[in-house]
Amino acid sequence: MTDDTSETGGDYAWMTRRGVLALAGASAIAGCSSIDSVGGGGEATIDIYNLPDVQREEKREAPIPPAIPVDIETSHFDAARERVRSLLATLPTPLGPEEIPNGHIRQHLTDAASDASDGLDDARTARTGLMVLRSLRRARENARYAAAGWRVVESGRTAAPLQDEHSRTVSAARETRQEHEYVGMDPVRAALVHAHIEAGLVRASDMDVMSREESELLSVAEWGETAESAQAYLDDARHVGAQFAASLPADAGTVRPTLSDAAEALLADVRDRQADLPPETPVDDRTPGQMALEELRWEAESGTNRLTEAVGPASAVVDANSRLARFRALDRIQSSREAEALARPSDGTAVRDIRQTAYKALTAALESSSQPELVRTVLVDAGHKIMAADRGLTHHQGEIAASALDRSVADYWHATALARSASAATQQTVQALQSD
Secondary structure (H helix, E strand, O other), X not given: XXXXXXXXXXXXXXXXXXXXXXXXXXXXXXXXHHOOOOOOOOOOEEEHXXXXXXXXXXXXXXXXXXXXXXXXXXXXXXXXXXXHHHHHOOXXXXXXXXXXXXXXXXXXXXXXXXXXXXXXXXXXXXXXXXXXXXXXXXXXXXHHHHHHHHHHHHHOOOOHHHHHHHHHHHHHHHHHHHHOOOEXXXXXXXXXXXXXXXXXXXXXXXOOOOOOOOOHHHHHHHHHHHXXXXXXXXXXXXXXXXXXXXXXXXXXXXXXXXXXXXXXXXXXXXXXXXXXXXXXXXXXXXXXXXXXXXXXXXXXXXXOOOHHHOOOHHHHHHHHHHHHHHXXXXXXXXXXXXXXXXXOXXXXXXXXXXXXXXXXXXXXXXXXXXXXXXXXXXXXXXXXXXXXXXXXXXXXXXXXXXXXXXXXXXXXXXXXXXXXXXXXXXXXXXXXXXXX
C-alpha cells in the first residue's frame, strides 16, 4: 500500500502493502513498551483514569483533514469504486483452503480484499474530496493485490505482464509531467493544486520498485498492487488538473514564473534560518520540552533547500511554507523553555489542559487565517502530532510515572507551537507569491 501523509512532501519512497504492515507491527511493539510503567524514586505518578478520555484507534479521526481547492467530479469517484468492485468480483467468495491451501498466502489475499472493502466504506464517510481520493486509491491497490494473486492460482499468471503494464503507466506519467501546464489566476490556489498534481505524477512515474515477497504468488500480487497504484495516481492527477483548468477563465495564463520566484525567495529564507541556528549541544535531560525542540529542529532542517531539488515549483512553495512554520514554532518552544513554561506535568489535570490547548490552537489557526487552504497544509501535520500524542495515552495502564507521558506531552506542545506559527508563515508565503 502506498499511502502518503502529505502529497506535497519530499519523501516519495515506495512502500508496499506488506512493508506498511511490517512497519505498523514494529511501531505497535515500540509503542507498547511503556505499558504498566511505574515511576520510581520521588517522581510524581499519575493515575490513567485522570488522563483525557481518548477514543479508541478505530474511531479516531484526524483533527484537520487534508484538502485541495478543487471540486472532484462524482463520476471520477464512481469510476474508482467500480474498478474496486470489478476487481473484487474476480475473487471466489469465500476464499478458503480449497482455493488456496497455504494459509499464510490465503490470509494475505483475504486481508487485502477486506482492506479494499474497508476503503470503499472509508470513502463514503471521508470529510474532503482529497480524503475520498486517497481512500479509493488504497482500495484499488488492495483489490488489485488480491485479484492479481488469485490470477496466479486461477490461470498461472506471472509478474511479467504486470511489470509491462507498470512501465507503460510510468511512461505516460512522465510524459504528463513534461507536458504539464501551470495555469492559474490566484497564485495561492494554484500552488496548492499544482503541488498535489506534481506529487501524484511523481508517485505515478516512480520506477524504483522491487518486490520484497519470497513467494512467487505474493510477488505477482505485489506487482499487481504496484501497477494499480501508479495508474490510480496518474488518473487522479489528470482529473485534478482537468478540473482545475475547467474552473479557470479561458484567458488564464501561466503561473509558473510566479511559483518559481516565490519558491526561490522562500527557500532562500529557509537557508538563512538554517544558517542562523545555533549548534546543537548535547543535553542530559530528556524533558518533553527538549524533545519537542529537537524534533522541530530536525523537521525545519529536513527537506528541499533549493528549487532544483524540488519535484516542482508548486511543491517547493508548499514545502517551504511548512518549514518556515516550523522555524517559527521552534522559536516559540525555545522561548517557552527559557521562560520555564514547559515543566513536565505532574497530574492528569495538567495533561488535560495541555491537550485541550493543542486542539484549540488548531481550530483558532484555521478559523482566523485569511488563507485557510494554505494554512491547512501545516495544520494537518500539527493534527497528526496530536493524534500521535492521543495514541500514546492509550498505551498505559494503572498508575504511571509522570515521565512516561513525556512523548505525548512533547507532541501536544509541538502541535500547539506549530499551529500558532502557521498563520505567520502563511502570510510570508502569500507575500512571496504576490510580490510581483
